[in-house]
Amino acid sequence: LNLDELKSNLDQFFLVICGIFILFMQTGFAFLEAGSVRSKNTTNIIMKNVLDLFIGAIMYFAIGYSFAYGKPGNAFIGHNYFFATNMDENFTYAGWFFQYVFAATASTIVSGAMAERTEFTTYMVYFTFLTGFVYPVVAHWCWSEVGWLKVGMAHGLSYIDYAGSGVVHLTGGSAALVGAIALGPRIGRFKPDGTVNDLPGHTVTVAALGGFILFVGFMAFNGGSQLSISNPGDGNVVALSVMNTVLGGASGAIVAMLVYKTTDAIRGEDHYWSLLITINGGLAGMVSMCAGCNDMLPWAAVVIGTIAGLAFMGWHHLMLFCKIDDPLDAVAVHLGGGLAGVLLAPIFQHVGGIIYGGNYLAFQSFGWNLLGAVAIIGWTVAISTLLFGSMKLLGVLRVSEADELRGLDEIKHGEPAYP
Amino acid sequence: ASMSQQDEIELLKRQMAIMKENQNQFFMLINGMFVFFMQCGFAFLEAGSVRSVNTVNILMKNILDVFVGSLSFFAFGYPFAYGRPGNSFIGHNNFFGANVDYFEKTITVDNSTLAGYETSSSYFANWFFQYVFAATAATIVSGAVAERADFACYVIYSFTITGFIYPVSAHWVWSPDGWLYTGAGTGLRMQDFAGSCVVHVCGGVAALVGAKILGPRLGRFSEDGKLNAIPGHSVPLVSLGAFILFLGFLCFNGGSIQRISEDGDGLIASLSITNTIISGSGAGLSAMLANRVYNTVKGNGKFWSLLMAINGALAGMVASCAGCNDIAPWAALTIGSVAGVMFVVARNVVLWAEIDDPLDAISVHLIGGTIGTISAPIFAIRGQMVGGKPEGGPLYGGGIIAWKGVGWNLVGLLSIALWSGICCITLFSTLNMVGLIRIPKSVEEVGIDIKKHGELAYPEAFVRVISDEKKKKTEDGALKQRNLGADSKSLPIIKTSAWECDTNTPPTSSNGMTIDPALLSPNSVYSNL
Numbered sequence: 001l002n003l004d005e006l007k008s009n010l011d012q013f014f015l016v017i018c019g020i021f022i023l024f025m026q027t028g029f030a031f032l033e034a035g036s037v038r039s040k041n042t043t044n045i046i047m048k049n050v051l052d053l054f055i056g057a058i059m060y061f062a063i064g065y066s067f068a069y070g071k072p073g074n075a076f077i078g079h080n081y082f083f084a085t086n087m088d089e090n091f092t093y094a095g096w097f098f099q100y101v102f103a104a105t106a107s108t109i110v111s112g113a114m115a116e117r118t119e120f121t122t123y124m125v126y127f128t129f130l131t132g133f134v135y136p137v138v139a140h141w142c143w144s145e146v147g148w149l150k151v152g153m154a155h156g157l158s159y160i161d162y163a164g165s166g167v168v169h170l171t172g173g174s175a176a177l178v179g180a181i182a183l184g185p186r187i188g189r190f191k192p193d194g195t196v197n198d199l200p201g202h203t204v205t206v207a208a209l210g211g212f213i214l215f216v217g218f219m220a221f222n223g224g225s226q227l228s229i230s231n232p233g234d235g236n237v238v239a240l241s242v243m244n245t246v247l248g249g250a251s252g253a254i255v256a257m258l259v260y261k262t263t264d265a266i267r268g269e270d271h272y273w274s275l276l277i278t279i280n281g282g283l284a285g286m287v288s289m290c291a292g293c294n295d296m297l298p299w300a301a302v303v304i305g306t307i308a309g310l311a312f313m314g315w316h317h318l319m320l321f322c323k324i325d326d327p328l329d330a331v332a333v334h335l336g337g338g339l340a341g342v343l344l345a346p347i348f349q350h351v352g353g354i355i356y357g358g359n360y361l362a363f364q365s366f367g368w369n370l371l372g373a374v375a376i377i378g379w380t381v382a383i384s385t386l387l388f389g390s391m392k393l394l395g396v397l398r399v400s401e402a403d404e405l406r407g408l409d410e411i412k413h414g415e416p417a418y419p
Numbered sequence: 420a421s422m423s424q425q426d427e428i429e430l431l432k433r434q435m436a437i438m439k440e441n442q443n444q445f446f447m448l449i450n451g452m453f454v455f456f457m458q459c460g461f462a463f464l465e466a467g468s469v470r471s472v473n474t475v476n477i478l479m480k481n482i483l484d485v486f487v488g489s490l491s492f493f494a495f496g497y498p499f500a501y502g503r504p505g506n507s508f509i510g511h512n513n514f515f516g517a518n519v520d521y522f523e524k525t526i527t528v529d530n531s532t533l534a535g536y537e538t539s540s541s542y543f544a545n546w547f548f549q550y551v552f553a554a555t556a557a558t559i560v561s562g563a564v565a566e567r568a569d570f571a572c573y574v575i576y577s578f579t580i581t582g583f584i585y586p587v588s589a590h591w592v593w594s595p596d597g598w599l600y601t602g603a604g605t606g607l608r609m610q611d612f613a614g615s616c617v618v619h620v621c622g623g624v625a626a627l628v629g630a631k632i633l634g635p636r637l638g639r640f641s642e643d644g645k646l647n648a649i650p651g652h653s654v655p656l657v658s659l660g661a662f663i664l665f666l667g668f669l670c671f672n673g674g675s676i677q678r679i680s681e682d683g684d685g686l687i688a689s690l691s692i693t694n695t696i697i698s699g700s701g702a703g704l705s706a707m708l709a710n711r712v713y714n715t716v717k718g719n720g721k722f723w724s725l726l727m728a729i730n731g732a733l734a735g736m737v738a739s740c741a742g743c744n745d746i747a748p749w750a751a752l753t754i755g756s757v758a759g760v761m762f763v764v765a766r767n768v769v770l771w772a773e774i775d776d777p778l779d780a781i782s783v784h785l786i787g788g789t790i791g792t793i794s795a796p797i798f799a800i801r802g803q804m805v806g807g808k809p810e811g812g813p814l815y816g817g818g819i820i821a822w823k824g825v826g827w828n829l830v831g832l833l834s835i836a837l838w839s840g841i842c843c844i845t846l847f848s849t850l851n852m853v854g855l856i857r858i859p860k861s862v863e864e865v866g867i868d869i870k871k872h873g874e875l876a877y878p879e880a881f882v883r884v885i886s887d888e889k890k891k892k893t894e895d896g897a898l899k900q901r902n903l904g905a906d907s908k909s910l911p912i913i914k915t916s917a918w919e920c921d922t923n924t925p926p927t928s929s930n931g932m933t934i935d936p937a938l939l940s941p942n943s944v945y946s947n948l
Contacts, residue, residue: 003434010438014445021452200878205466205656208478212459215485219452232437235444239543242448246547247493250486257483272873273570275479282486298493298516 007230012094018224019094021217022101026053028213029108033115034417035207036276036328040407041116042202042417048111048120052127056104059132064103065096067136068144075148078140098224099139102168105221106135109172112330113180117187117404120412122396126179126387134383135171138376142167149372157364159372160349163225163241165291165341166369166376173335174377176326178384182392185325187404196320199327204275211279218286219245222293237294244293244301245286251305252285252312252337253278259313277316280329284312287337291369292345300348300355307344311336335377342373439680444544450674451544453667454551458485460663461558464729465565466876467656468778472866473566474652474876480561480570484577488554491582496553497546500586500594507598510590516542548677549589552618555671556585559622562778563630567637567863570871572856576846580625584842588621588835589614599831607803607820607827613675613691615741615791616832621839623785626776628843632851635775637863646770649777654725661729668736669695672743691743694751698739699732701755702762702787706731709763727763730779734762737787741828742795745812750798758790792832796825 030049034042056064062083070078071090081091107130114123141147142159149159161167188197201207222241228234257278264271288308289301296304315332326332346366347354354362391397399408409416462481466474488496494515502510513519519542557580561573591597592611599609611617638647651657673692678684710727714720735755743751765782776782796802799812803824811817813825850856857863862870869875 003431003438007438010442017449200874202878204475204874204876205463205478205653208466208482209459209463209659211482212456212462216452216456216459219448219455223448229441229445230438231441235441235448235544236541239444239448239541239547242451243543243547246489246550250489253482253486254490270873273479273871275475275482275872275874278479278482278486282482302490302493 011228014229015094015098018220019098021220025217028210031206031210035203036201039202043413044408052108055127056131060100064136068139103131106168106172110176112328113176113326115327162294163222163290165338169287169334169338170376174380175384176330182388189325241293245289247301248289248305249282249286251302252309253282255306255309256281281309284308284333284337288341291341296348304344308337308340311340443678446679447544447548450670451548451551453670457667460660463656463660467653468651471652475872476867484558488581491578492550495582496586500589505596553581556618556622557581560626562780563626563776565777609831611741612744613672613740615788619737619784619788624839625843626780632847639775687744694743698751698755699736701752702735702759703728703732705756705759709760731759734758734783734787738791741791746798754794796828
């Protein structure tokens with residue numbers, strides 16, 4: 001006489017519902033990108049988002065989930081459940097679906113930094129590697145029970161990353177960075193004397209729609225990472241995650257908006273309340289929440305969100321300073337926000353954090369998170385450099401200059417966005 | 420060794436209690452997320468209803484309303500609304516989340532906590548659910564003050580509404596300490612299930628006050644009292660927003676029971692959702708019909724107006740908020756139909772009073788909310804509770820108590836309307852006196868996006884806008900806009916004035932700008948890069 005069946009059903013229902021919201025975030029990202037590129041490239045960028053979803057599904061089904069969570073597995077990678085076979089009681093379809101939408105999120109980040117100038121087929125090849133290998137290995141290290149970052153060194157030390165500031169966003173952000181560097185800037189983005197030309201997106205409205213959808217989906221992203229709703233205290237943790245996500249996003253957005261306006265005002269230039277900066281700041285804030293929103297007090301969320309907003313602005317200017325063209329500020333949002341999250345979570349954690357514990361283990365935990373961030377970034381950068389580098393050497397990475405000026409919609413898809 | 424039967428039962432009871440707590444929170448969170456998504460819906464309802472030169476501004480306000488609102492509600496709003504201890508006017512505990520038992524909870528077996536009060540770890544779920552409602556109340560106002568409200572003014576009043584005005588009205592009706600909840604000695608309880616009065620009348624009155632004090636948009640009303648149409652720039656965006664709002668409204672009402680674990684909860688949630696959609700449908704159709712009849716009679720031409728249908732449906736859903744948990748579907752249909760017709764009437768009254776409301780927010784929320792608050796106790800099935808048992812509504816044999824309940828709802832309606840009105844008059848008048856309330860005329864003429872946000876909503880369609888008053892001289896005398904990018908020499912110059920609203924020459928495009936059609940091709944702007 002027990003409730004186990006009901007519990008199991010409710011857990012799966014929980015995962016599926018949250019997974020559906022996170023899948024809807026793909027729509028959000030598609031619109032954010034569509035609104036941020038010029039109208040001649042809109043169909044192209046939406047196509048990439050749609051295909052990223054589908055390619056990700058196939059690859060994650062075939063080998064991705066196996067590498068990430070296959071049992072048995074070693075400390076580096078898993079090796080079971082290929083093509084969803086050989087399943088045991090550790091494999092649930094709801095679990096697969098939930099992990100898949102996370103993988104799809106990581107891979108769609110990259111398309112933002114590489115928008116408007118990437119060769120289509122090359123990009124598809126890259127997606128298959130990202131969702132099939134690069135991301136699953138990282139997920140295995142951090143989230144599988146035998147992954148080396150999760151196992152830690154001794155006495156309870158473990159990599160803290162509840163919803164994937166590091167696993168999802170550092171991976172996506174560093175891959176985006178490598179991609180943007182390998183591609184080079186869009187034509188006309190940087191003048192020879194070094195000034196920056198704004199190449200504004202063609203509709204802020206659609207970008208804002210994407211932003212709103214992402215905000216809603218982020219709550220499921222962070223709330224659903226509890227992975228169950230039937231254990232004691234689950235509802236509380238999920239609710240805390242959602243609340244922290246909202247507050248972190250709010251702080252990030254407001255801080256980014258204010259910094260953008262005041263720094264320009266101080267410099268004596270035209271200063272504006274920028275909607276796109278606000279949206280991206282909000283996203284950076286929510287990204288930073290991923291690492292530890294399940295176990296921090298709401299005031300900590302406001303603090304971390306603020307820092308993430310500042311980090312986002314810092315990365316935004318750094319990218320421009322280094323002459324790296326990132327049409328969506330994807331690197332600034334995900335790499336900047338992700339780093340803020342991964343590094344600050346051990347400090348503010350309610351259980352075992354530096355502020356609330358202050359013992360040696362808490363400090364070690366910070367160090368281990370730092371190591372994890374370095375490892376994730378290093379791994380992703382290495383593989384991405386190999387991939388993008390070889391594509392670049394083969395000459396298939398970037399579209400031709402004529403194509404780029406003409407616009408990719410007509411040439412690649414024969415379907416202009418606005419006929 | 421197997422457990423004794425007694426132990427088994429104890430274990431089962433504990434498991435059930437844990438399960439109930441979790442499922443209630445999950446229920447609140449999922450519904451809350453959909454209500455959060457309504458912010459997106461409202462953003463697009465507004466974006467499509469304003470001119471394209473002001474679109475970024477209105478989207479910005481909606482995003483900020485979400486973020487400023489969350490911080491305000493965390494710091495002050497939720498404590499004022501539900502902080503315990505509190506008196507019958509306002510709550511006063513849990514500021515910035517203090518004094519809350521975050522993680523501990525002793526689960527009692529007969530757990531039947533209702534919303535709005537936590538002594539335990541359901542604080543976060545409750546906070547989130549109440550927050551999305553507060554954000555809804557605040558965002559109503561942005562519709563009525565669209566296209567002319569100053570940015571700082573918006574942030575200030577958004578903060579105040581989410582942090583003080585709305586929480587007090589929520590406290591009166593929904594906190595166990597509030598005077599409308601306890602009855603203040605009369606033994607009655609105000610019936611406002613999902614907030615027709617608390618959210619929509621409160622927000623609607625604020626919208627009315629704001630629109631009145633701000634004044635109409637330039638060119639909206641001519642000197643001779645003639646009404647000039649300033650249509651929005653995109654009906655598809657309005658429709659997108661409307662659909663999202665409809666979807667979210669089902670969770671707005673369906674989730675208001677805030678638990679799913681007790682007997683009858685599923686029934687009430689389903690009944691609420693059913694009533695919401697029926698009421699909305701009735702209102703949308705009746706508004707569309709009423710509008711057509713009205714315009715035919717007045718000789719304005721016969722149209723089936725999409726915007727009337729959408730706004731009417733919203734008014735109907737707003738009207739259903741108060742009683743959707745306790746009325747029969749036929750009653751929802753009746754209430755909705757009345758709300759739709761009254762929406763059209765109210766809209767014309769607002770126009771006659773020369774109050775400019777770009778989104779008809781006043782008519783939807785204030786009128787819809789009023790109808791809801793009055794009709795809910797009239798059509799209620801279970802009605803007031805006496806001694807823990809429902810007495811029945813006036814149509815179901817409730818007698819004197821039921822009619823007293825109607826009176827109590829009226830008391831609540833007037834109180835909340837007065838409260839919101841007085842607070843907002845104070846707030847907006849102060850902002851007006853300080854000069855913070857409205858954007859300068861020069862900005863309003865050209866469009867807020869360029870001047871305040873540096874981001875045009877549709878950069879490719881509007882190549883260049885020149886303000887007649889401010890010109891930064893460059894070599895070719897053209898205005899160098901920060902975000903219009905590229906080499907100004909290669910871009911042609913277009914002279915505009917944002918709108919000419921004299922009735923003799925109707926504007927050539929929906930926002931009154933004249934644009935050279937040859938330049939509308941998207942590729943032409945960047946062909947020289």
